[in-house]
Amino acid sequence: MKLYPAFSSLALALALALTALTSPPLHASTGPGVAWQAAAADADIDRYFVQAKAEKKPVLLYWGAKWCPPCNQLKATLFNRADFIEQSKAFVAVGIDGDGPGAQKLGARFKVRGYPTLILFSPAGNEITRLPGEADAAQVMKVLQLGLSSGRPVKAVLADARAGKKLNANEWRLLGFYGWETDEQQLLPATERAATLAQLAKASEGADADTATRLWLKSVGSMAEGKPADPAGLPRLRAVLTDAAQAHAQMDVLTNEAPDLVKALTPQPGDARTALLADFDAALKRLNADTSLSRADRLNALQARIDLARIDAPKDDPQPKGIPAALLAEAREQAGRANREVTDGYERQAVVTEAAHLLGRAGLWKESDDLLKSALARSHSPYYLMSQLGGNARKQGKKQDALRWYEEAFNKSEGPATRLQWGSNYVAALFELSPEDTPRIEKAAAQLFAEAEKDPGAFYERSERSLKKVASLLAGWSQSPAQTAAYTRLKTQLDGVCGKLDPSDAKAKSACDGLLKTKKA
Template sequence: MTLKPTLLAASLSLGLLAAALPAQAALAPSANPAAVAWQEAGADADIERAFAQARSEKKPLLLYWGAKWCPPCNQLKATLFNRQDFIEQTRAFVAVHIDGDSPGAQKLGTRFKVRGYPTMILFTADGAELTRLPGEIDAPQVLKVMQLGLAGGRPVKAVLADARAGKKLNVNEWRLLGFYSWESDQDQLLPQAEVPALLAQLAAAAQDPDTATRLWLKSLAASDDGKGGLKADAAQRARLAKVLTDKEDARALADVLTNGAADIVKTLAPQAGPERQALLSQFDAALKRLEADASLSRADRLQALQARVDLARLELAKSEIHPKLSPALLKDVKEQAARADREITDGYERQAVISSAAHLLGQTGQWKDSDELLKAGLAKSHSPYYLMSGLANNAKKQGRKDEALRWSEEAFNKSQGPATRLQWGAGYMANLVELSPQDSGRIEKTAALLFNEAAQDKGSFYERSARSLQKVGASLKQWNAKGQNEAAIKRLRAQLDGICAKVEVADKQRATCEALL
């Protein structure tokens, strides 16, 4: 089960939307004078001070890990972090923000086992991890989970141990399990491979009906590979049909339904045929209602549309770039994308929505519209390199290699922040090796630049940055698979040896550095 690029959060009237700026000026995120009092953390010392404050004031600690460019992070800023009730509630916490591009952020990521943006973790006042909050649940549900922290709830690890032992849990403890971010657990509670079966077991044992249904749906979404132990029978399909046709249930479970639609259908109807067709029809009707639900944010409604497209493409080849979809669905995607571009004026919301809308246009074969939407958004985005990557991917999928490389290079050149630059640089390197392997000069120059930038950041061999550099190393190994570029690799290896030698031998990142080439 993987985190999707969008998240579900309740919509509300933002009130302080930024006014539209001239075409060449990026839209500024909306300003809120009564904002969350985040404490910025970029090193262990910052974290220790925050935990000391939490113990002293007997407050839980809320840790938020994110990045400027990240669409789901921007969605949180647009629909949750600016809510007055959320802001008020955070005053009962020590609120800590880790920007993924701050100097020590990736090392802190290793400490807390956080890999994906965004991740939110609640800790008790004494430093025990209470729970991880899913980025895709809606704002009122986030607030309820936070209230469990304020109520002195037990850490989710202890709650899970009791649940697995068959001990009785109260309703709030079942809800803690139901709303736990299993997708970003990072083996905190159990190995990821064991999660699907565990979710099915918890769903069967849950004494709270709403939580039982939530856990059951999550188990279905996690079990499409057949590892969850769930049987695709008529009773399971009838249960899903009941959820989908009940408007209140579908709304309460919208985050699971919209993010897991295709996986759920594949679990309950593994093969094409009447049973799958019936589920597709029931799902599409429920998703249409969610798409039109004004109580949801624009990003959430777009995610419902994304789920409809995922289901429509279910029996098509993943590589199909001009899928045969219904004209009505194509029209809906085009209209929703145009409306989002026309109506969104808040910088945070644009970053969350426009790239998703462009992705939808591409998935439905409307590539020209996708390109136009991304290009129109460049001047309005505070992180245009994210949209440039979308343009590069569009061109690559359609076989326009030169254009793909041009956008990929520009995205890397415009990217900002040490972790972000390594991530975008790794993407550019992969495209160079795949699309222009004969351009040895540019490939070596780009690799040397990335290694040089890594040398400037002490956190380069931790978490996301380490994975970016490992991707660079893998691309170079592919480029030299037959030894045809050995001279360049030797020069790069010599450069890297000098960088690794400056990392303390006892530091685990020394081994990460040395393994790259």
């Protein structure tokens, strides 16, 4: 799964009537499925934990937002499963819409950033585990059931593992399928993660083969950010790729981390890399054709094939050379088929955005643009697609088209946290593509500060990061009298926003006062 933190990844209002294209939002909690309870403030959460303790039930907390593709993927593949709905009777299901009034404060409380994040708590309110939202729905269900049956915090399990204590197979699985991408340093500092996972992989050998392999793959892949690994691991990776059952079990790791794995184990082009790429492509072809996987997961396998085909091309090359014509034809055909066949609104948000992205990675920009434009009218969050169109135009050097799409995406975006994020993206695009347009930059930044004034959660979590991004750009901006004057006006406006904050909210006051406190030379 690709998280949507700003990045993700991975915002989404968790609507639960999953059969309709225009289901009610998260807070409606209607329909025959899971009895989700919406949380928009600390008081809501505290009430649900009191309920959970009284009923002796764990709490499953979901954090997401309306536009977020992997969040919509969860709606289309996990939250509507009969076994998940039945299992939900055993826990208190709590959903946080990232655009809710107090959602960003709750994000700070629970240390969540990327959308989606799923956290399982004990009835007493202790965190048991974070679920791997990037895995396929069947695997997530197994991990959820493990967490429910164990009730033991994964933090304690990790401490025992690091101390050399004996773990059973289920405890190893909790570690292997922990949501490391959404850990936010709850278990480990990010700098220690790759080495620790490698140690766990070695320690788990003999207890559970799939878990040991998963931990090892993660330690070599994205957690190590493609740094060279012990080349002795190359036969192990090739064995996973050539074994259909193993490749299926590790599907999410292989598709999401393919380039990192290849670069780590074969740092330089040559015969070893060529052989590994051939094995990888064959495994990804099988996953792409595996109808037991969701359509988004199958498209992710196709995108991994494209990423590997362009592995030696410059990272941002808009027209990568060497992608086989047959692979380009597959990209066109599968993207077109997905656009024609998918009818569920949540699945469309996940699948169409994935298809458009892989088309762009293949250098098929017209096809990507056409797909996104054709989907605008049917998307419940068209502003996300508009941002993709802006990104497509920027990568092709079409500056004015890019700015037009980024501006329209900001104007059409909905929800306080989303508007701050989309506004900050628009301001960043202006600084990159049209830094001399002082009036336009000032107008966009002023609009963003006005949005912050209306949002009591503007100086927490994702919203605070959006405002910090804009402030950092403005801090180095004053290069002319007109820019200096604009900066002064914006600082005066922001000072007014800070002055209206609740004096008892020291966190928000400090964050606001610090935004334009100093300027870079």
